[in-house]
Amino acid sequence: MPEDNLLDSALTRLDDAAKHINVDADVIEKLKFPRETTKVRLMIRMDDGSRKSFLAWRCRYDDTRGPTKGGIRYHPDATAEEVEVLAFWMTFKCAVMNLPYGGGKGAVQVDPRTLSKAELERLSRAYMQAFSRIIGPDRDIPAPDVYTNAMIMGWMADEYSQIVGQASPAVITGKPIALGGSLGRGDATARGGYYLVRHLARDLGMDGRLRVAIQGFGNAGQYIASLLASDGHKIVAVSDSGGAVQAAEGLDLEALQAAKSDGHSVVVTAGKNGHEAIPAEDLVGVDCDLLVPAALENMIHRGNAASLKARLVLELANGPVTPEADDILAQRNVVVLPDILANAGGVTVSYFEWVQNKQGYYWEIEEIHAKLRTIMEREGRAIWKLAQERDVTMRTAAYVHALSRLAEAIEAHGTQADFIS
Ligand SMILES: NC(=O)C1=CN([C@@H]2O[C@H](COP(=O)(O)OP(=O)(O)OC[C@H]3O[C@@H](n4cnc5c(N)ncnc54)[C@H](O)[C@@H]3O)[C@@H](O)[C@H]2O)C=CC1
Numbered sequence: 001m002p003e004d005n006l007l008d009s010a011l012t013r014l015d016d017a018a019k020h021i022n023v024d025a026d027v028i029e030k031l032k033f034p035r036e037t038t039k040v041r042l043m044i045r046m047d048d049g050s051r052k053s054f055l056a057w058r059c060r061y062d063d064t065r066g067p068t069k070g071g072i073r074y075h076p077d078a079t080a081e082e083v084e085v086l087a088f089w090m091t092f093k094c095a096v097m098n099l100p101y102g103g104g105k106g107a108v109q110v111d112p113r114t115l116s117k118a119e120l121e122r123l124s125r126a127y128m129q130a131f132s133r134i135i136g137p138d139r140d141i142p143a144p145d146v147y148t149n150a151m152i153m154g155w156m157a158d159e160y161s162q163i164v165g166q167a168s169p170a171v172i173t174g175k176p177i178a179l180g181g182s183l184g185r186g187d188a189t190a191r192g193g194y195y196l197v198r199h200l201a202r203d204l205g206m207d208g209r210l211r212v213a214i215q216g217f218g219n220a221g222q223y224i225a226s227l228l229a230s231d232g233h234k235i236v237a238v239s240d241s242g243g244a245v246q247a248a249e250g251l252d253l254e255a256l257q258a259a260k261s262d263g264h265s266v267v268v269t270a271g272k273n274g275h276e277a278i279p280a281e282d283l284v285g286v287d288c289d290l291l292v293p294a295a296l297e298n299m300i301h302r303g304n305a306a307s308l309k310a311r312l313v314l315e316l317a318n319g320p321v322t323p324e325a326d327d328i329l330a331q332r333n334v335v336v337l338p339d340i341l342a343n344a345g346g347v348t349v350s351y352f353e354w355v356q357n358k359q360g361y362y363w364e365i366e367e368i369h370a371k372l373r374t375i376m377e378r379e380g381r382a383i384w385k386l387a388q389e390r391d392v393t394m395r396t397a398a399y400v401h402a403l404s405r406l407a408e409a410i411e412a413h414g415t416q417a418d419f420i421s
């Protein structure tokens, strides 16, 4: 099987989990295929008056446990297969966290950095127009992902409200606070991972000061850097799509964040503050205790897994470690805290946002942090115990944990009405 075939790779994790739990074959059959994937070509007017088209998708993978939920990605390499596998992971992620959602995901094949702000707004509104019959507050609820953000969610929420003729904030999460966004959604993905590492640190033998390398310095990467640094851990290397920098004594986070806010790569800080430029592909092998992949899929593969020095991997990205690399890391006793648990803080606070939108009453930040921490610790502990009892990796344990919830829901639904259009 080719290592980069995303859906096939993802399904091997389902097969592994199925060996450890007694589930009906019908359940596995249902989870092997996306329920629906819609593809459209969005046509927008560019600033120079010309028209340009972009491929876009929305996948609702499985809605047995509730409305489908998952982000929208803008990326030049986005494909239907990637959207489907991301939606598959959302299905399991929501089940891991016991959120009342199924899994979905969307994408536009575009490099948003090549568009003006006005073009980006037209594209985002066009996405919502094209998918407004699929999306809905009780049907399919998008959120931000790679190269999308609160501003884009705000435009989409506004477009949807115009289409349905009434304010409908619960249709999308990760919105600006002024449009019904939740406090705490901005750093939620990183914060969930941070609570998880803190909670399991002693069990993992990682309760000292850690040296941390972070691959990807966007939303998830920047926030995890700040959260870990605030506890005294040292960020020794970071990368982004433009390259990587390292400093054995610790990077200057303010300088890195200033470079990013000015629209530059982290590489522009090289040569100052003790920062040294390194090839981006070397980041995985940097000398550190904790490696945090926070960029894209398949970045740790059979070609570089043996070079890892870290003893712990916190997967803030979706699907950063291939199954082949998983085996290499397990043989080397490197613990991987898997994406469907480690980065689930984002969708958990999205769930809080949706609940607040529906009830029209908004919570304080302390309440959000406390609730997120409780859920991360509860599900993280359950998965840790399962991994110890069954002598399996944290990934397999997370899939077993999710699969048992999915199986219960699929069986409870019965078999006579599997397709409701
Ligand atoms: N934003 C969210 O709420 C959630 C995001 N995630 C996942 O976290 C990961 C990162 O997402 P965000 O931080 O939101 O995206 P972002 O768009 O804010 O940041 C992505 C970062 O990855 C970097 N990057 C891209 N290609 C790279 C490469 N080849 N090598 C190194 N860095 C590279 C970019 O330069 C950028 O710094 C993705 O896998 C996403 O699916 C998971 C759960 C929730």
Ligand SMILES: O=C(O)CCC(=O)C(=O)O
Pocket (backbone or CB within 6 Å): 069, 070, 071, 072, 090, 093, 141, 142, 143, 144, 145, 173, 174, 318, 343, 344, 346, 347, 348, 350
């Ligand atoms: O916040 C959400 O609803 C989903 C975020 C997301 O796309 C993810 O967890 O990968």
